[in-house]
Amino acid sequence: MSSGFFGFFAHCGALTVLEDEGLLPAALSGSSAGALVAGMWAAGMSASAQRDELLRLQRGDFWDPSPGVGLLRGRLFREKLESLLPARTFAQCRAPLSLSVFDVRARRTVVLCDGALAPAIHASCALPVLFQPVRHEGRLLLDGGVLDRPGLDGVASHPRVLHHHLSSRSPWRSEEDPALVPPKRAGLVAMVIDNVPRTGPFRLHEGRRAFEAARTGAKRALAQRVSDGVARVTL
Numbered sequence: 001m002s003s004g005f006f007g008f009f010a011h012c013g014a015l016t017v018l019e020d021e022g023l024l025p026a027a028l029s030g031s032s033a034g035a036l037v038a039g040m041w042a043a044g045m046s047a048s049a050q051r052d053e054l055l056r057l058q059r060g061d062f063w064d065p066s067p068g069v070g071l072l073r074g075r076l077f078r079e080k081l082e083s084l085l086p087a088r089t090f091a092q093c094r095a096p097l098s099l100s101v102f103d104v105r106a107r108r109t110v111v112l113c114d115g116a117l118a119p120a121i122h123a124s125c126a127l128p129v130l131f132q133p134v135r136h137e138g139r140l141l142l143d144g145g146v147l148d149r150p151g152l153d154g155v156a157s158h159p160r161v162l163h164h165h166l167s168s169r170s171p172w173r174s175e176e177d178p179a180l181v182p183p184k185r186a187g188l189v190a191m192v193i194d195n196v197p198r199t200g201p202f203r204l205h206e207g208r209r210a211f212e213a214a215r216t217g218a219k220r221a222l223a224q225r226v227s228d229g230v231a232r233v234t235l
Contacts, residue, residue, distance in 0.1 A: 001034025003145025004166030005127070006199040009207040011037040012054055013214030014164050014191065015047035021222065027158065029111075031100035031144030031151035033166070035124035038151075042097040043117060044086035053084060055208055059201055070132035074122060077131070081118045090114045098154025099124045100144030104133055109147045111154040130201075150183045161188040164218075167196070184229045193217030194234040 001011050011034055018024065030038035040050050061080055066073035087093050090113055098113045101123045112120040115137060123134040123141035133140045144151060155161055165182045182190035197209040213235055221231040
């Protein structure tokens, strides 16, 4: 599951369709918003349970401004995660999980797949400027989407991959931005749902519409033919 700001509503919508169809992941990977949804599902939280929690989400649940390199300290976000996750470690997850994070000092992507789960998800979601970096296992970490927007660095050896690619609605990116092109490689199908409503810390009210749009799009994507490794739906 790819990064994409507050795209966890869309990831969750698509994942509920996979659950309904019995297409349960054998392994999961993700970065940023994708890490949040993939991590919670791997930890034992169903997509429908995630939906209920996400649609109850309020800005006050994670909004804790504090002096530092980033607006939000992240303590509220971590506490929320720890209260929701059924599993505490990667080893306790029901399916193998790989999460991409950005190592600030090394300036490269690091894939986390063992140890404590909540700080790994927190780090992968720590969007620069919005969140302060996360100290974890001796590293200073930020959002996995900094260099691995698709969230695929942890699945290089997997022969078959269904990738949920969040289309950017950012006004600062052009359609030709290489970071936004769905990834292509042997054995990978990218599911792309265009025109999902934008969400954000001041647009949480759009979360339900984003969830429902992604759910509708995922149903249509599963029913259509794949073209050049991409199943694209425009809403």
